[in-house]
Amino acid sequence: MKTISDNNREMIGKTYQKVSHEIFTIFRQACIDVDTCEDLVQEVFLKIMGLDIIIEEQLKGLAVQIAYQKRIDYLRHRACINKVHEKLSWMTDRSYTNTEAEVNDILQVEMNVICNMSEKDSRIYEMTRFEEKTADEIVLETGLTKRAVESRIYRTRMMVRDSVRRAIGY
Numbered sequence: 813m814k815t816i817s818d819n820n821r822e823m824i825g826k827t828y829q830k831v832s833h834e835i836f837t838i839f840r841q842a843c844i845d846v847d848t849c850e851d852l853v854q855e856v857f858l859k860i861m862g863l864d865i866i867i868e869e870q871l872k873g874l875a876v877q878i879a880y881q882k883r884i885d886y887l888r889h890r891a892c893i894n895k896v897h898e899k900l901s902w903m904t905d906r907s908y909t910n911t912e913a914e915v916n917d918i919l920q921v922e923m924n925v926i927c928n929m930s931e932k933d934s935r936i937y938e939m940t941r942f943e944e945k946t947a948d949e950i951v952l953e954t955g956l957t958k959r960a961v962e963s964r965i966y967r968t969r970m971m972v973r974d975s976v977r978r979a980i981g982y
Contacts, residue, residue: 820866823868824857824861824871827871827875828857830872831875832853832857834876835852835853835875835876835879836849836850838876838879838880839852839853839879839882839883842883842886842887844883844886848886852879852883852886853879855882855952856875856878856882857875859948860874860875860878862952885946885947889944893944914980917980918976918979921972921975921976921979922972922975924975925971925975926938932954932964933967934968936950936954936965937965937968937969937972939953940965940969947961947962950965
């Protein structure tokens with residue numbers, strides 16, 4: 813595992829002090845709550861700390877660019893969650909007598925699929941599904957490439973989706 817040089821650490825620290833409020837504002841402009849904004853600012857600089865080569869003159873621009881990308885990722889993720897909540901509320905508006913049992917059956921199918929996945933696949937699926945982590949957060953935690961994480965997310969979601977469809981007869 814590579815360690816960040818003292819020079820890079822100092823350079824990133826100075827940049828953090830200079831632009832962290834500006835980065836925070838990028839997230840607040842999207843009406844993201846304060847605590848999440850602070851977390852996202854930290855993620856921006858954690859991502860920078862993972863870089864091998866850092867050019868001081870480009871550091872602020874890099875931080876701003878990463879912040880905008882993180883904001884887009886966050887908003888997409890929230891939009892997806894909101895869609896799911898809308899669908900669930902639409903489904904609960906209909907009168908079902910066995911809704912709770914059906915939901916439990918679907919959850920059981922999902923858990924069975926997760927149990928049959930490889931350890932890495934199941935962990936990545938759980939991080940996205942239950943911990944609501946983004947691909948970038950999973951990359952930082954697992955050390956896999958972003959492409960590998962995205963591929964595993966796609967594949968595991970398809971596995972679960974197909975199994976649930978078969979189980980409920982779609």
